Amino acid sequence: xxxxxxxxxxxxxxxxxxxxxxxxxxxxxxxxxxxxxxxxxxxxxxxxxxxxxxxxxxxxxxxxxxxxxxxxxxxxxxxxxxxxxxxxxxxxxxxxxxxxxxxxxxxxxxxxxxxxxxxxxxxxxxxxxxxxxxxxxxxxxxxxxxxxxxxxxxxxxxxxxxxxxxxxxxxxxxxxxxxxxxxxxxxxxxxxxxxxxxxxxxxxxxxxxxxxxxxxxxxxxxxxxxxxxxxxxxxxxxxxxxxxxxxxxxxxxxxxxxxxxxxxxxxxxxxxxxxxxxxxxxxxxxxxxxxxx
Numbered sequence: 001x002x003x004x005x006x007x008x009x010x011x012x013x014x015x016x017x018x019x020x021x022x023x024x025x026x027x028x029x030x031x032x033x034x035x036x037x038x039x040x041x042x043x044x045x046x047x048x049x050x051x052x053x054x055x056x057x058x059x060x061x062x063x064x065x066x067x068x069x070x071x072x073x074x075x076x077x078x079x080x081x082x083x084x085x086x087x088x089x090x091x092x093x094x095x096x097x098x099x100x101x102x103x104x105x106x107x108x109x110x111x112x113x114x115x116x117x118x119x120x121x122x123x124x125x126x127x128x129x130x131x132x133x134x135x136x137x138x139x140x141x142x143x144x145x146x147x148x149x150x151x152x153x154x155x156x157x158x159x160x161x162x163x164x165x166x167x168x169x170x171x172x173x174x175x176x177x178x179x180x181x182x183x184x185x186x187x188x189x190x191x192x193x194x195x196x197x198x199x200x201x202x203x204x205x206x207x208x209x210x211x212x213x214x215x216x217x218x219x220x221x222x223x224x225x226x227x228x229x230x231x232x233x234x235x236x237x238x239x240x241x242x243x244x245x246x247x248x249x250x251x252x253x254x255x256x257x258x259x260x261x262x263x264x265x266x267x268x269x270x271x272x273x274x275x276x277x278x279x280x281x282x283x284x285x286x287x288x289x290x291x292x293x
Contacts, residue, residue, distance in 0.1 A: 002106040003080040006177035006235040008184040010074040014226035037093035041102035042073035053093040075179040079104035091132035105136035107173025159268040171273035184257040188249035213240035
């Protein structure tokens with residue numbers, strides 16, 4: 001299953017060390033399942049998005065792992081891909097960038113021809129925003145189009161795009177994280193896969209500790225000594241430590257994190273998918289990508 005990780009410490013820029021799929025030369029990491037792509041998205045001090053992406057496991061590319069180790073930003077989004085749609089290429093690797101925003105997705109969405117027709121009907125040429133083959137990037141293009149239609153309102157754009165997809169397309173899962181230099185949005189929809197949030201005060205429960213999070217398979221490991229003094233909000237596909245503050249997002253819940261770790265939450269998509277997909281409905285490759293590894 002793809003792994004999602006997001007973090008906001010805005011307005012504070014912090015350094016975060018990312019180990020994706022373990023250390024680059026770790027034999028134990030190599031013995032785990034081989035993800036089909038790894039990526040981390042950050043923003044430079046002037047707000048420019050930068051996505052470090054590669055279509056293979058991080059341990060297979062020492063240079064990538066070294067680049068990812070010391071990144072600095074106000075917001076972060078990281079993704080480990082188990083491909084469901086599209087070739088193993090950089091263009092198909094998360095996170096994606098559109099209109100200065102970064103985006104990563106975990107799940108499967110079918111009916112891509114209908115989705116592209118929707119983009120065209122709303123006045124967006126799909127080739128303007130979509131450069132790969134994935135359902136994720138196409139869904140991001142719909143979000144971007146809706147944000148434009150809603151005059152830059154990201155919450156409204158995500159809500160409109162997810163509501164349309166839920167009503168019109170076969171949906172397995174639409175869990176997502178979207179980041180800007182000063183904001184983070186996370187949606188869990190429907191209840192297929194879990195998505196957790198942690199509102200972490202400076203230093204965590206002990207009030208003195210740095211951030212040091214790893215998921216159960218060590219596919220995503222993030223550490224920051226800066227967060228011993230700075231608060232942050234973390235979103236992840238699973239609880240990444242024993243902090244009691246982790247909470248599971250509700251199905252349909254859209255969370256927005258603003259500077260100062262101000263959190264707002266709405267049930268953006270209250271209704272279940274009109275065409276829900278089960279694992280048994282998926283193509284074998286897509287089904288394999290949605291199981292827990």
